[in-house]
């Protein structure tokens with residue numbers, strides 16, 4: 001008896017013991033080995049590119065109208081033609097940014113990848129898999145970190161690829177409206193590279209919500225509430241006279257996160273940088289309790 | 300080696316495990332026996348750190364499980380047949396588990412072959428039968444070739460061949476000097492597998508003894524004698540191989556002589572005897588006797604079958 005020294009890893013099983021790179025590999029194997037995950041990723045790519053393509057047509061039409069008929073109502077008498085640059089900034093003033101075309105489908109991306117992130121852990125609680133996972137990694141946090149890394153990398157890369165694909169597709173579409181789309185256009189490169197940051201952030205929040213709530217339905221509902229309903233609610237409240245609610249509306253996760261993606265000047269209280277910081281604040285707000293809950297609650 | 304000291308777990312006002320202290324030693328199979336809801340699974344979950352003890356502590360191979368750097372090599376645990384993602388194949392499940400400890404793919408294939416899962420390894424675990432799920436759970440427990448094996452009702456749902464296989468596996472691993480701890484509700488199952496028994500009821504340890512001792516204790520029939528002259532009859536009966544105990548006035552518990560012999564001695568010596576009851580005559584009886592006060596969920600007895608008989612019937 002007494003304090004026996006732990007026996008060395010057995011020869012039959014081999015292995016080096018628990019390492020973080022091992023946990024990361026394990027989470028990657030889990031991620032890629034679910035058919036539903038593969039399908040959702042494919043769906044996300046197609047949907048984001050699809051919506052972006054439609055957006056390219058719509059934005060092309062609007063800017064084309066502006067170039068033809070001027071800043072007044074399309075077709076209004078007395079309108080005068082604008083140059084492409086003038087038309088683009090006139091449209092931008094109305095919130096229709098040509099440079100944002102590559103990530104026009106992002107709302108769909110955050111919805112699907114956010115839900116996927118919730119499910120990445122809530123399905124483990126639902127099926128009982130979490131007990132196998134936590135027996136192999138009893139310190140628990142490495143698993144959370146590994147899942148977060150897998151999610152961040154996958155969401156970022158997928159969004160980047162989808163944004164770039166949309167960009168390529170939008171070139172001939174916009175060209176047909178007489179607009180030249182290129183990486184040189186102010187904000188295009190930025191939006192292509194930043195879209196994934198936003199989606200990765202949403203995925204992190206999804207993972208935290210799934211960890212905290214442990215139920216797939218509950219986690220997805222809260223995520224949708226945070227990213228869609230909250231914005232709708234505050235924009236309705238924005239109709240209340242006075243600036244207070246308009247101000248509050250800038251702080252909801254979807255608006256603050258969305259501001260990160262826009263370099264153009266839009267009627268807004270916060271800059272892209274502060275938008276990003278507020279968004280980061282939201283991520284911390286759900287991740288900290290999630291991590292504490294995972295570490296302390298029974299599984 | 301598993302060492303629990305005053306280990307307790309409360310779920311709200313419900314006490315699942317009530318301050319148990321026990322040691323599970325290497326080189327033998329230790330059975331963990333108790334009726335439904337006795338606290339077996341809860342105790343096992345606490346051993347591998349899934350549930351935090353409300354009080355007390357438990358160590359595995361000298362350390363709390365969470366402190367080990369190679370948990371899967373220390374302990375292999377089958378806690379619940381349902382600890383698997385239903386949409387993932389058995390092979391990928393084991394591959395993911397193995398990856399955490401950098402265990403080679405060849406070992407994954409090895410445990411798949413050992414547990415007879417080769418034919419279904421690439422199928423979704425959600426479609427597995429109870430027994431197949433159990434085999435997958437055992438396969439993941441064996442993955443790290445652990446020093447200590449914890450199996451919660453391992454034969455649950457297995458076919459006779461599977462039951463025999465688990466029994467031989469447990470004996471084989473114990474023979475290699477490993478610690479084997481397995482739970483069951485069934486005394487008969489334990490009597491064929493275990494060297495040592497820990498019996499738990501309502502979260503408390505009722506018995507903790509080598510199985511040989513429990514067998515000896517129950518095979519040597521004990522007889523309860525109520526008599527007007529307990530001391531005198533006790534002296535008359537005592538002799539080699541006879542044990543006489545007196546816990547209550549006018550009551551003796553006698554082992555080593557049968558009821559007929561006791562009655563004869565009493566008659567010859569004109570001692571008044573008003574009760575002669577044989578006690579704990581079989582292993583199942585011993586178990587019922589041990590746990591009768593701690594069974595929480597009683598089932599209704601069938602009209603035309605004695606409960607012990609009915610149980611025997613289903614076991615054999």
Ligand SMILES: Nc1ncnc2c1ncn2[C@@H]1O[C@H](COP(=O)(O)OP(=O)(O)OP(=O)(O)O)[C@@H](O)[C@H]1O
Pocket residue numbers: 310313314315316333334335336337338339340341342484
């Ligand atoms: N997560 C939980 N929340 C609340 N009560 C629980 C929880 N887990 C177990 N219990 C209760 O604790 C008691 C012990 O349960 P446990 O599962 O450990 O028993 P067991 O000996 O494994 O029973 P069985 O033989 O039926 O598997 C039971 O009364 C059970 O209802």
Ligand SMILES: [Mg+2]
Pocket residue numbers: 339340341451
């Ligand atoms: Mg149980």
